[in-house]
Amino acid sequence: MKATSPSPKDSTPSLPAISRKKPSLSIPAPRPSRTAYTKRPAVICFEDAFHGRTLLTMSLTSKTHPYKAGFEPFASDIYRIPFAYPYRGEKGATAETFAHHLEDAFKRSVAPESVAAVIAEPVLGEGGFVIPPRDYFKLLQNICRKNGILFIADEVQSGFARTGKWFASEHFGIEPDLITMAKSLGGGMPIAAVTGRAEIMDAPGVGALGGTYCGHPLSCAAALAAIETIEKDGLLARSTAVGKHFEQRAHAWQKKWPLVGDVRGLGGMCAMELVRDTQTREPADSETKAIAKYCYQHGLITITAGTFNNVIRILVPLVVTDEQLDEGLDVIEAALASVVEHKQPALTHA
Numbered sequence: 001m002k003a004t005s006p007s008p009k010d011s012t013p014s015l016p017a018i019s020r021k022k023p024s025l026s027i028p029a030p031r032p033s034r035t036a037y038t039k040r041p042a043v044i045c046f047e048d049a050f051h052g053r054t055l056l057t058m059s060l061t062s063k064t065h066p067y068k069a070g071f072e073p074f075a076s077d078i079y080r081i082p083f084a085y086p087y088r089g090e091k092g093a094t095a096e097t098f099a100h101h102l103e104d105a106f107k108r109s110v111a112p113e114s115v116a117a118v119i120a121e122p123v124l125g126e127g128g129f130v131i132p133p134r135d136y137f138k139l140l141q142n143i144c145r146k147n148g149i150l151f152i153a154d155e156v157q158s159g160f161a162r163t164g165k166w167f168a169s170e171h172f173g174i175e176p177d178l179i180t181m182a183k184s185l186g187g188g189m190p191i192a193a194v195t196g197r198a199e200i201m202d203a204p205g206v207g208a209l210g211g212t213y214c215g216h217p218l219s220c221a222a223a224l225a226a227i228e229t230i231e232k233d234g235l236l237a238r239s240t241a242v243g244k245h246f247e248q249r250a251h252a253w254q255k256k257w258p259l260v261g262d263v264r265g266l267g268g269m270c271a272m273e274l275v276r277d278t279q280t281r282e283p284a285d286s287e288t289k290a291i292a293k294y295c296y297q298h299g300l301i302t303i304t305a306g307t308f309n310n311v312i313r314i315l316v317p318l319v320v321t322d323e324q325l326d327e328g329l330d331v332i333e334a335a336l337a338s339v340v341e342h343k344q345p346a347l348t349h350a
């Protein structure tokens with residue numbers, strides 16, 4: 001079901017504006033057709049990206065095991081370029097250097113006039129919570145605009161207060177042509193949505209987008225309640241505070257243990273990347289697994305991430321109390337100590 005745009009009188013929460021935006025709500029989110037609006041076939045996506053498990057979204061996803069292997073063949077006219085990954089990119093790379101990969105692709109892989117859209121996660125989720133330089137997406141979107149290409153922000157993981165703003169793309173000062181969202185949108189209930197410029201959303205025509213569970217009333221009510229709670233309970237600010245607290249403690253771990261190669265975060269979406277050597281940045285995958293196992297055995301479920309399976313991501317419920325947050329971080333600290341020092345010390349605060 002395609003929902004109508006809210007009237008100005010609606011008491012809709014103060015979500016950031018997309019000019020003449022129009023939402024489409026569903027379970028799962030329908031991806032507006034590649035060709036209905038632009039009449040172009042190709043999509044450019046990124047290394048280390050994750051976009052889902054349908055044929056098209058798996059084709060857009062980067063990591064082979066466990067996501068893609070065995071599910072071939074994939075959709076055609078998908079082109080992949082390197083993402084702005086400061087910790088692993090070329091030494092001294094800037095937003096400009098990273099954005100240049102897009103222009104490069106127009107020469108090496110696909111003509112710009114064949115490209116319908118560039119799709120990116122503003123902060124890589126499964127790819128390891130990678131945060132590009134602040135100007136990166138502005139540069140990318142400028143290149144897109146010059147070439148009549150749409151810019152799609154996949155905010156399924158980074159959206160809805162996770163980074164201290166409604167959408168991570170706000171941190172980068174851009175207004176995507178389309179935004180996909182899910183996960184935190186429903187506060188646990190299954191719902192996904194696409195919001196975009198009205199002329200793009202209308203391009204497929206009446207009845208062209210749909211599905212059995214689209215516009216499910218219970219999930220829609222849950223999403224409205226989640227949005228209200230984020231506003232009422234100040235969860236954007238809470239997300240920022242959670243992230244700051246994690247980073248403070250994780251930087252102390254980094255000073256103590258070279259295993260902690262990189263500490264990064266945007267609001268409450270934070271991570272540490274573990275390496276065997278701070279110079280070579282050799283991914284510490286088995287150590288990461290051992291840390292996750294230790295945490296699990298001590299009552300804390302963590303999720304690892306990253307193409308090289310060496311990132312511990314932190315994406316705690318934003319209603320967490322300070323005490324609960326520290327209790328969880330204490331377990332991670334003890335896990336790090338246990339793996340680095342092959343002993344299991346008493347839990348202490350940093």
Ligand SMILES: Cc1ncc(COP(=O)(O)O)c(C=O)c1O
Nearest residue numbers: 050051052121125154156157182
């Ligand atoms: C950035 C991103 N996009 C898309 C998806 C897939 O969402 P769904 O399983 O709802 O299709 C995920 C799931 O983890 C995700 O992190």
